[in-house]
Amino acid sequence: GNSVTQMEGPVTLSEEAFLTINCTYTATGYPSLFWYVQYPGEGLQLLLKATKADDKGSNKGFEATYRKETTSFHLEKGSVQVSDSAVYFCALRFNAGNMLTFGGGTRLMVKP
Amino acid sequence: EAGVAQSPRYKIIEKRQSVAFWCNPISGHATLYWYQQILGQGPKLLIQFQNNGVVDDSQLPKDRFSAERLKGVDSTLKIQPAKLEDSAVYLCASSLERGGTTEAFFGQGTRLTVV
Numbered sequence: 001g002n003s004v005t006q007m008e009g010p011v012t013l014s015e016e017a018f019l020t021i022n023c024t025y026t027a028t029g030y031p032s033l034f035w036y037v038q039y040p041g042e043g044l045q046l047l048l049k050a051t052k053a054d055d056k057g058s059n060k061g062f063e064a065t066y067r068k069e070t071t072s073f074h075l076e077k078g079s080v081q082v083s084d085s086a087v088y089f090c091a092l093r094f095n096a097g098n099m100l101t102f103g104g105g106t107r108l109m110v111k112p
Numbered sequence: 113e114a115g116v117a118q119s120p121r122y123k124i125i126e127k128r129q130s131v132a133f134w135c136n137p138i139s140g141h142a143t144l145y146w147y148q149q150i151l152g153q154g155p156k157l158l159i160q161f162q163n164n165g166v167v168d169d170s171q172l173p174k175d176r177f178s179a180e181r182l183k184g185v186d187s188t189l190k191i192q193p194a195k196l197e198d199s200a201v202y203l204c205a206s207s208l209e210r211g212g213t214t215e216a217f218f219g220q221g222t223r224l225t226v227v
Contacts, residue, residue, distance in 0.1 A: 004154070011223060036218075043116070044155070044203065045217040089154055098143060098207065099168060102154030 002027045004103035006090050013080055023064075023090035031092040033066050033073040035099065038087045045076075047088070050068045069102045072106075080110045092101040114138065116219035118204050124225045130192040133222045137185070137206030143167075144181055145216065146189050147203040157202055161187065194226045 007022040010043070027032070035047040046059030055066035062077045073090060090103040118135040125131050137144050146184070150168050158177065162169040163184035172191035176195070181187040191198055202223040207214045 041220075043220040044205075046215050049215075077138070091154070098214070098216075099145070100155070101159055102156070104154045109167050 006103035118219035135204030141206035
């Protein structure tokens with residue numbers, strides 16, 4: 001079946017540090033890939049997405065590139081802020097079904 | 113634009129009791145999802161509706177969980193009787209249509225604690 005694996009957290013960084021959160025997937029076919037973010041006390045929000053190989057999704061300084069050869073969709077940001085502290089979820093979806101399959105989430109803590 | 117509304121935000125019940133959650137999706141969204149998010153895990157789909165019909169309920173524990181979406185708008189998810197392992201956050205999401213690249217919007221969730 002389809003699955004998503006993320007690096008375990010928490011990831012603790014100082015402000016302005018470089019961020020990478022690894023995400024790999026297993027799927028039959030070529031899904032769309034997503035990163036969702038969950039801020040404390042809030043619902044899941046779509047952060048960025050990519051729908052085909054080599055696409056790069058970007059938003060709010062975050063980027064992720066759809067790598068078919070390594071079945072990966074790693075999240076990166078060049079300089080994190082305290083306000084980026086949240087839980088980040090990688091997910092995949094096949095368009096026909098529209099159901100999201102999520103990874104386990106990675107908690108990011110950014111210290112001033 | 114109003115987001116996905118869920119209630120209650122928190123619920124504590126004893127095992128073997130019953131509980132119901134309510135979801136009001138974004139106006140005009142045909143597709144509605146219920147996800148279960150156990151602490152420390154990613155959300156897992158329980159059931160998906162397209163208008164008022166069920167598209168996928170393969171992961172729904174039907175001996176104790178039930179869901180309905182009357183008139184293709186609001187939805188309720190019920191657990192009867194609850195078990196300790198049902199403690200989780202129950203997320204409702206909606207999207208404009210099924211298929212394509214339509215984004216799913218999530219509510220804040222209902223945190224259920226079964227004691």
